[in-house]
Amino acid sequence: MSVRHISTGSPFEAQIGYSRAVVADGWVFVAGTTGYDYATMAMPDAIEDQCRNTLATIDKALKAAGSGLDHVVRVTYIVPDAADWPRCWPITSAAFATARPAATMICAALQNPEMKIEIEVTARVPA
Numbered sequence: 001m002s003v004r005h006i007s008t009g010s011p012f013e014a015q016i017g018y019s020r021a022v023v024a025d026g027w028v029f030v031a032g033t034t035g036y037d038y039a040t041m042a043m044p045d046a047i048e049d050q051c052r053n054t055l056a057t058i059d060k061a062l063k064a065a066g067s068g069l070d071h072v073v074r075v076t077y078i079v080p081d082a083a084d085w086p087r088c089w090p091i092t093s094a095a096f097a098t099a100r101p102a103a104t105m106i107c108a109a110l111q112n113p114e115m116k117i118e119i120e121v122t123a124r125v126p127a
Helices: 011-017 047-064 082-095
Strands: 003-006 021-024 027-033 072-079 102-107 118-124
Touching: 021 047, 027 047, 047 082, 047 118, 072 082, 082 102
Parallel strands: 072 102
Antiparallel strands: 003 021, 021 027, 027 118, 072 118
């Protein structure tokens, strides 16, 4: 089995010991991703902006793997406050309009208090 690891350069990847994405046997597994702007390590306050940043980071990792948001088959959303989640719907609906992946939303605490959403995806590498 051929395995390739993809990094976004996030300091968390080295500190915690994980890859942003792993490509194996035609699948791309993207780690739980939060809304940091990894160029500046700034975290926006609004969940909508965090959601956009998160999806941009995921899209970048998927593209590095030879895939993209249109090839996502499974997505998991984690939010600490379920009341915030509906504000992300227009953003996630637009991002996954083509893929329409199987999805789950979980309400749970995240690593840092400023984090308002974490997203994890599984995608296929198109033939």
